Amino acid sequence: MLLPMSPADSMFLLGESREHPMHVGGLALFAPPEGAGARDVRAMLDAALTRADVAPLLRKRARRSLASLGQWGWETDKDIDLGHHVRHDALPAPGGLAELLELVSRLHAGLLDRGRPLWEMHLIEGLADGRFAVYMKIHHALVDGVSAMKLLRSALSEDSDLREMPAPWEPLVRERPSLTLVTDAPDDGTVEGSRGGPLDLPGAAVRAVRGAVGLLPALATTVDRAWHERGGSLSLAAPKSILNVQIGGARRFAARSWPIERLRLVAKADDATINDVVLAMCSGALRNYMDDLDALPVDPLIAMVPVSLRRAVEEGQEGKAGNDFGVLSCNLATHLDDPA
Structure with missing residues (x-):
């Protein structure tokens, strides 16, 4: 039996191709507890796999x-193959961050198998400094980036001596109602939704179509404002550049990290937000890169910036799974030597 999928979530399946994958990924680095090593970490992984317990969200x-x-919908995989979803990887020597990011780049490039629940988790060992990494990727139809990070964080503790924490794919000790999915459907042609209401499949399909149709007026208004340059969340005035080309499947990413406290101090000094600082860093990096190639457009670059639309929730509660975000067009001011 199928549970209905929202139009916003199904758009990530409809828009996916080999050249345009629609999954999100997260990489986290950890240091083993004092006196522990790679063997202990693998033992924890093996123990969790033996339990074969998977959260309802990750059975979809x-x-x-x-x-x-x-219309796309969700069904529950009652016989999930954890050996496919949870994998163990090791880095080649010398096991530095460069080797880690190269491996994650390759892992991130592959499409998720639509015949299975749309997620993978990799335990990566072999870092020369003794740390290990966890990389997880999950389809955007299931969750957005904020939900994915909350999912991973829910399995973590600040107490390094605490044991028996659930693995990232396992149900929480106290399962949140907003993340529950009914796995036993009645045989009367209906399915039970996550909030307990019966849903008939034809009616669910009609509601999905209505939801999609309801997006059209808002989209038309947004495009009209952009076309006439009246502002809004979309811009059609982005300049031609070496970046505005057709996207292919063969591409890679590089990553850097900065202490969050450093960004907070910069934001405080300029009476700005951390988001402002990150956008300014992106603007400066793009300007320098394209200027060095003598390919900097005269007009400023325009960035599409995702914005979370989730309402604040009480401490100890998670927001709903799925997608709840919008996008804004942001002028990066790359035409200015010093945007400040």
């Missing part, structure tokens, strides 16, 4: 059928 598998009128 995307499917569509004639009964749903071709």
